[in-house]
Amino acid sequence: MRRRDKGRQHGRDTTVARFAQRRANEVLVMAESSLKGERRVAIIRIVLVVLLTLSQMVIAQFFGDERPPFDLLRGFIIAAYASFAVGALIVLRFQQPHARRAKWLPLPTTVADTGFFALMAWHTFSRTKQFDPGMLAASLGMVLAFSVARYSWLHVVLSTTLSSIAYLTLSVMTGHFSPMRGSFVVFCFVALGGLIVLTNAEVGGMFLILRRRDGLSRFLPKQVVERVMRLGDESLQPVQREVTILFSDIRDFTALSETLQPRQVLELLDEYFGHMGHIVMAHDGVVNKFLGDGMLACWGVPDHRADHAELAMRAALDMRAKLEEINAHREQQGQPRLRIGIGLHTGVVAAGMLGGVEQYEYTVIGDAVNLASRVEGLTKVHGVDILVSESTWKKGGGRFSGECLGQTNVRGRREAVVVYTLEARLPASEALPVLAAASGT
Incomplete structure (x- = not known):
């Protein structure tokens, strides 16, 4: 004690x-x-x-x-x-x-x-x-x-x-x-x-x-920024909560970067992360950090959102669409296309300010973060660009179309993980019957 x-x-x-x-x-x-x-x-x-x-x-x-x-x-x-x-x-x-x-x-x-x-x-x-x-x-x-x-x-x-x-x-x-x-x-x-x-x-x-x-505003969506400005830093105190984590990275980026000058690499990442970060925050998500060519984002903190899984899945689809626009422009410039992998997982994390007095950041820590990274890694195994864990699919999958790929073992975990592809968002007329069946009504 x-x-x-x-x-x-x-x-x-x-x-x-x-x-x-x-x-x-x-x-x-x-x-x-x-x-x-x-x-x-x-x-x-x-x-x-x-x-x-x-x-x-x-x-x-x-x-x-x-x-x-x-x-x-x-x-x-x-x-x-x-x-x-x-x-x-x-x-x-x-x-x-x-x-x-x-x-x-x-x-x-x-x-x-x-x-x-x-x-x-x-x-x-x-x-x-x-x-x-x-x-x-x-x-x-x-x-x-x-x-x-x-x-x-x-x-x-x-x-x-x-x-x-x-x-x-x-x-x-x-x-x-x-x-x-x-x-x-x-x-x-x-x-x-x-x-x-x-x-x-x-x-x-x-x-x-x-x-x-x-x-x-560098890592929080607009409405959360306004609340923090109104209530102060105490609104960013540590919490334990269920959230949805998104992890993404660029495929074969190491090989691509070897063909570019360092300045060109930074310009590429700056443009890419600028677009993807905007999509995350437009769907009320938090850009947690950039990890080389990877990005970690989350939904459900610091503000609690019951629809955090759906928001994350919608963001993943918009990231896919934005990548198509980026690649169309790159092809016009004679540059190679980019390929990304996106993994989503819903679980409990600890979220709050981390670091010392001089430098600190708002971050999320927990097994759910690690598993989201593992799910993203499985996109290479299954040859798809977006994979969603079973917990995320149950939270928001009734509004989306996709295919269950069954159980898959991941590195560092004894239990297998059930993953789903994420194809598209269903129209409201199709989503309602699916939601009703899922709720047992």
Whole structure:
């Protein structure tokens, strides 16, 4: 009992560790996204310096506008900010995603951006006694917009706070403050900051959901993916259940691959498995794994399906039909035809997540898996492409046509296995009498 309890506790610990690892991966993904955002901001910052210089110097002179005063201090401020912009871009270029750095990295850049525009406005006022609150509000609003690429909502709060403080402080110091104008600008900053916070949260959440859904969609059918997304990884906890297993492989693939370049072999398998995997999932099956030129799929997990045997048999027939389409195309290209063998067996398996924290997969384990592989091997003996075990035939064979080939001994088992060919799916009018006879009614 203690060993069993310890095993269960270890399983729970592994599950907790997987959740923790997934969370760590999500944090790292967000940190990577934040770093890319900071790099984009760094590029825009340099472009901004160039454009502001063009506006203040060239455009102002061309249209005869009053140019801002230029002296040593103003030149020093602009040169320092330009150097900061270039340096930030260089540093960020060689940075690696890091969750802790992603939290503090925007802090000095936000302070520098806000400080630059505030100093420029103050310098202009100190020299000319002129203060343009509209230009200051626009420039600080742009700094606030930079936070759309930031890691945390706290960064947006910081940008909003600094922009508001800078505007209000300069308005008071220059004698241009009014409660109406000041509150209006600050409220606009707050509204913009709130929109950015909501947008960042929504986009970040959607990004993580898409990555997770993409990972699950690699081996689970669509409706199962949606349920796992809704209920969490606990829905993939280990279960013991009757399922139907499909095992298939390509005949004489070793000899075929020897005539091809490695890249051509991969391209062939990629196309083949792409078609066959789509068929499995279209019939609510789970692509468990690819084994060289073989494929293991199952029906009945993680969602329980009473018609798992019928779904697997329908998928096997569609795989046969798809292979005919593939071979027709290959013959047009002057390539040899492919031949496959498919074996189906229904039995009890253990299904669940298997592996460590770093790498794991959803898999099925049990004698039924081994027997499905043996049944597939018997297709070579009987010279057919699809064989179904007796247990699978009893579960769903009433809706299909086929022939019983009798008992056959398989390697590794003392008991003989009764197998059936699978020819076609019966029309509903023919299937109902067969089902009624099988049920004894």
